[in-house]
Amino acid sequence: MSGLSSHQIAREIFAELLPYRRRFPDPILDRHSEEQEVAAIQIPRLQAFIERGETITCVLPAFPTKSPNPNKVLGTLPDMAERLSLSFLNHLCQRIQLHYAPGMRILICSDGHVFGDLIRVPDPAIDAYQAHIEQLILELGATHLGVFHLGMVAGMAEFCASRDFDTLREQLVERYAEPLAQISEEVKTTEEGVRLYRAMTRFLYEDSQLPDTPLSNTALQRDAKSRTHAVIQRSRAWGNLLAERFPAAIRLSIHPQASHSLKMGIHMLPTRDDWLTPWHGVAANLDGQFVLMKRRDVLALEHELVHIHGRPSHYLIHSKQAAA
Template identity: 30%
Template structure:
């Protein structure tokens, strides 16, 4: 799946057939998957052409398209955002969306697609207030969910599988002996995850002074840093490491430190993914200008969701299953929203940094004649909220 694909033989397609299939596949992905931000470069700066070149590589060899998606880390530690720590209806919708796109591509290109989720959970878990064990549990449950829904559609990989497998403990210890990582947020670590983080930064980390300079001089890096800072202030507000600080300025200082470390680790992880998967289709849950090599996607297909404006999309990323809960509207469409918005109140009294929904969306949830009920799985785990008529029986 990685660099071995370079050795795949060419198919019997003619050059014209390869071009025709490539064009159809790219059009499907453009219409059903690509997220177009305000300053998009998909149609300019060669973005679409670079993406098409990677599609053509696979089509010319008659092999499945390989999507690489760093995602599905762990549920947010903020109880005002999600329904709990386990995958739920939000993750289901993401998997269903993958299937929708896969079926559309399969109709024009027989080999179809594979989704390779390379979880970034342990890359950031100690920074976002999640214990390493929680990341492992979430990953196992997500993989089981994906496999049960659509066997063979999704592969799931963890950081340690890339960096620690097939290496002796002595060789790993020697590699990371001079590398440490900071932990400004209190979480419970596991030796395996910590060794993987240290190996990541040892092999692919960049110089801190370079990032410091870019935050100062480069508007795109500076905006990312500010976005991370604001987002983490929201995510960590009720976490003990943030909540126990004496002032809001101290909280902001902690979250700015976390934001800086997140950029460092994100760059290292991106470098590792690019090295391991040089020719695959690199997609992301973050908005990107789409000039390549990363391309932003709408992780929930438009056919499944009601139109909504998201403060997350504006400030940081496309709404994700691990930062939101799902509400199923009476018309069968879904919305990804913070759980406190669906409930109409916060579990905690802490200030939320995010914007509130527009009035029209609030009215949609609270319209006369309907109420919200919590839907659960057979084992009692929460799945999502559902809008039902007050005349309906539970």
């Protein structure tokens, strides 16, 4: 190991992570003060791994399943958006190993079955997506990435094996969830809660805007709002399970996080929307750089669909155009 102290190494590792942070802008703190607050939380947690000489473990609830809305995505299986994101995460771990030999390992905690019924994606489609994610990790040689899902949890694995996902979700809520009334109150009374509620409602609303839906936008919005609290409840239950299973792990998130949060939001691809993820968008090669966009925004530009191994992969945007 280098002559640096564990604190100095932790600071170097934090400096590798910071440029990719998904910000949840603080109403009072400026960006520098925000980053200092994030550092005060994350650096001691990184330092604890270093002092034990252990590989730094991160948990990232992510890669659940593709959005069911073809206006946002190319299909039901992983494509270039996931490939680039997984490659980025593995490369990030490789860079961290330059500072700390035991390195970092990120566990992809696939959470599709956690709320598949609420986002209205069939469980077999979630199985297929997650199997392709695991295969993609192998194809990429992404040795710093691993997977964790409900099928690996004692007391729940049997429900995965028997394909009884409804009971699986009931068990998760019973053992790890906060009451819906508590969540409902929080999303009304805190700024973070209000923003989360609005973002989750927007996701559910957009995902329900299917080309053949007979419902009006007003009806779709009402339906989305009726599911939002339960989605937040299940998502937090999954987070509580992960915190119990991996108490020391660095907790990454695909959503923007407040600077005082134990979680640190992380971008995996450039995007102008801090809430957009690879499974809610498509990869578009814009002037030589891949960016994440919604499919309908790509279709409004001059574009070409690229296939790899006979499957839609990503878009090439021919001329210099702004990604809306």
